[in-house]
Amino acid sequence: VAGAEPTSASDAVGRLPPRIAFLGFGLIGGSIAAALRSRSGRGTHLTAWTPAGVGPAEGLRRGLLDERAHDPVIAIGGAELIVLAGPPLAILETLDRQADVLRVAAERGATITDVGSTKRRIVDAAAAAKLPFVGGHPMAGRETAGASSASADLFIDRPWVVVPGETARPGDIERIEALASATGARPVRLGADEHDAAVAAISHLPLVVAAALIEAVARADGRGVKAADWPLARSLAATGWSDMTRLAKGDPEMGAGILATNAAAVAERLRSLRGVLDAWIDRLERDAPAAQLRAQLDAARRSLVDEDAK
Amino acid sequence: VAGAEPTSASDAVGRLPPRIAFLGFGLIGGSIAAALRSRSGRGTHLTAWTPAGVGPAEGLRRGLLDERAHDPVIAIGGAELIVLAGPPLAILETLDRQADVLRVAAERGATITDVGSTKRRIVDAAAAAKLPFVGGHPMAGRETAGASSASADLFIDRPWVVVPGETARPGDIERIEALASATGARPVRLGADEHDAAVAAISHLPLVVAAALIEAVARADGRGVKAADWPLARSLAATGWSDMTRLAKGDPEMGAGILATNAAAVAERLRSLRGVLDAWIDRLERDAPAAQLRAQLDAARRSLVDEDAK
Numbered sequence: 001v002a003g004a005e006p007t008s009a010s011d012a013v014g015r016l017p018p019r020i021a022f023l024g025f026g027l028i029g030g031s032i033a034a035a036l037r038s039r040s041g042r043g044t045h046l047t048a049w050t051p052a053g054v055g056p057a058e059g060l061r062r063g064l065l066d067e068r069a070h071d072p073v074i075a076i077g078g079a080e081l082i083v084l085a086g087p088p089l090a091i092l093e094t095l096d097r098q099a100d101v102l103r104v105a106a107e108r109g110a111t112i113t114d115v116g117s118t119k120r121r122i123v124d125a126a127a128a129a130k131l132p133f134v135g136g137h138p139m140a141g142r143e144t145a146g147a148s149s150a151s152a153d154l155f156i157d158r159p160w161v162v163v164p165g166e167t168a169r170p171g172d173i174e175r176i177e178a179l180a181s182a183t184g185a186r187p188v189r190l191g192a193d194e195h196d197a198a199v200a201a202i203s204h205l206p207l208v209v210a211a212a213l214i215e216a217v218a219r220a221d222g223r224g225v226k227a228a229d230w231p232l233a234r235s236l237a238a239t240g241w242s243d244m245t246r247l248a249k250g251d252p253e254m255g256a257g258i259l260a261t262n263a264a265a266v267a268e269r270l271r272s273l274r275g276v277l278d279a280w281i282d283r284l285e286r287d288a289p290a291a292q293l294r295a296q297l298d299a300a301r302r303s304l305v306d307e308d309a310k
Numbered sequence: 311v312a313g314a315e316p317t318s319a320s321d322a323v324g325r326l327p328p329r330i331a332f333l334g335f336g337l338i339g340g341s342i343a344a345a346l347r348s349r350s351g352r353g354t355h356l357t358a359w360t361p362a363g364v365g366p367a368e369g370l371r372r373g374l375l376d377e378r379a380h381d382p383v384i385a386i387g388g389a390e391l392i393v394l395a396g397p398p399l400a401i402l403e404t405l406d407r408q409a410d411v412l413r414v415a416a417e418r419g420a421t422i423t424d425v426g427s428t429k430r431r432i433v434d435a436a437a438a439a440k441l442p443f444v445g446g447h448p449m450a451g452r453e454t455a456g457a458s459s460a461s462a463d464l465f466i467d468r469p470w471v472v473v474p475g476e477t478a479r480p481g482d483i484e485r486i487e488a489l490a491s492a493t494g495a496r497p498v499r500l501g502a503d504e505h506d507a508a509v510a511a512i513s514h515l516p517l518v519v520a521a522a523l524i525e526a527v528a529r530a531d532g533r534g535v536k537a538a539d540w541p542l543a544r545s546l547a548a549t550g551w552s553d554m555t556r557l558a559k560g561d562p563e564m565g566a567g568i569l570a571t572n573a574a575a576v577a578e579r580l581r582s583l584r585g586v587l588d589a590w591i592d593r594l595e596r597d598a599p600a601a602q603l604r605a606q607l608d609a610a611r612r613s614l615v616d617e618d619a620k
Contacts, residue, residue, distance in 0.1 A: 203550055216583040294562045300522075
């Protein structure tokens with residue numbers, strides 16, 4: 001399978017249209033461009049626009065882009081594949097502000113997609129704007145954000161969720177699956193709600209929990225005051241604590257946009273977690289025997305480890 | 311500082327008594343032995359006993375030990391420094407079963423310590439057994455357990471908490487601080503409750519949360535039934551989910567012993583976390599504006615990142 005990947009990725013590059021535009025160009029947009037460049041050379045013309053222009057400038061400097069667009073309308077107008085590659089709230093804003101221009105592009109055959117971390121709100125916004133749209137979410141990331149951290153390898157063998165909007169045309173879906181494959185990712189077709197519930201569990205819930213752990217431990221009563229015993233606790237912290245709080249070190253703007261656009265699904269997961277934690281509080285407060293705590297930890301462990309072995 | 315460490319560690323090795331015995335010999339005991347060996351060569355005689363004898367056999371094979379004791383009484387009787395190096399519940403059992411033999415050893419000048427992850431219950435048990443005792447907790451670990459994973463570098467520049475019991479003699483405390491320094495660790499003197507509250511925050515709370523995340527996401531209603539959407543969620547999981555659940559992959563026996571011997575402190579931390587999570591549920595369920603979510607994430611992030619920079 002590993003040996004077959006480059007061929008199928010190169011095949012997929014051949015199925016991409018000649019001109020691709022990115023609206024938003026950070027870690028994900030930059031890594032898509034880097035992956036396409038590494039396989040197609042100059043075969044696909046890549047351009048990008050962002051509000052501040054920092055990412056596109058970096059993309060040009062690194063040779064990931066052919067061109068930097070100074071206006072989103074121009075970027076959209078010149079491309080057969082338009083990738084909304086900002087954070088979720090920026091994607092919603094673009095779908096709102098550029099709806100007319102995007103509709104014209106779609107009518108002349110362009111395909112519109114995004115790479116946002118949540119899908120229901122975005123797919124609905126595209127439908128409200130009467131756009132044939134294919135939502136996307138490449139399931140890859142790293143701690144450092146921005147086009148300067150972009151890597152051609154980021155998506156290799158990772159799932160890339162594809163969520164076709166109601167009016168997406170078959171050719172649109174094929175193009176987005178080709179885009180995913182061309183980066184080395186595996187396209188996985190899902191419904192928006194199915195996607196949002198799944199990422200709420202394995203990505204957005206962990207983000208809230210990482211932040212909540214810090215709040216609970218470092219801050220007295222959740223106010224801005226540092227807890228009296230935090231400096232000592234912190235001085236003893238090891239890799240476990242670092243692992244459990246790493247997600248909370250990410251970009252708060254991105255995190256807030258993700259949580260705001262998937263609030264209901266995340267709240268539902270938090271309520272489940274709260275129930276599980278209440279059971280733990282009960283066990284510990286009534287001094288449950290070690291054997292019972294062991295069985296509980298063991299069951300959790302087996303849920304992960306048994307399946308890792310598969 | 312890094313340059314000075316080997317000298318002070320070698321100095322400390324010179325202050326150790328000629329014979330050290332381990333009761334319990336897994337990752338921590340094995341790594342202490344490896345660290346002493348790497349600095350003292352054969353200058354200190356090291357022996358170990360465990361109930362099943364697996365760790366000591368591995369220690370002999372790897373040259374970390376001079377001898378394997380077939381009886382805890384013999385190990386205790388032949389040493390001036392006795393390290394209880396099993397999990398917390400095993401340490402409590404040894405303090406109970408071997409109280410008389412340990413008391414005789416202490417009377418002829420031997421020092422008794424432990425390396426357990428919790429301190430109040432252990433220090434109290436030693437006091438009840440009328441033992442001069444110095445509790446210890448080297449703040450280091452790794453994912454894999456057992457003497458086969460032992461490493462001479464495990465403790466370098468890590469804190470080693472030293473909790474003197476009420477009847478510990480000055481020479482006992484000096485010996486334990488020398489033991490810590492000889493492994494490359496930094497001795498940090500604390501009270502038992504102060505230690506237990508701190509590690510509840512940065513180590514035991516994270517362990518429960520890691521297990522609870524798996525329970526909440528992978529299991530329907532906390533029962534043994536797999537949640538219907540878990541296979542899909544799992545297939546999309548990336549490094550964030552792995553980081554947040556890694557602690558739950560550890561030895562359940564060890565985890566249960568830790569939680570059982572620090573139950574009240576962990577429950578208190580869980581109640582704080584629950585309060586913080588309730589506030590998150592409220593924010594998400596009333597669709598708080600992204601700016602508010604951002605401020606909340608940013609405050610948590612700054613608690614960590616600002617201090618990382620110091």
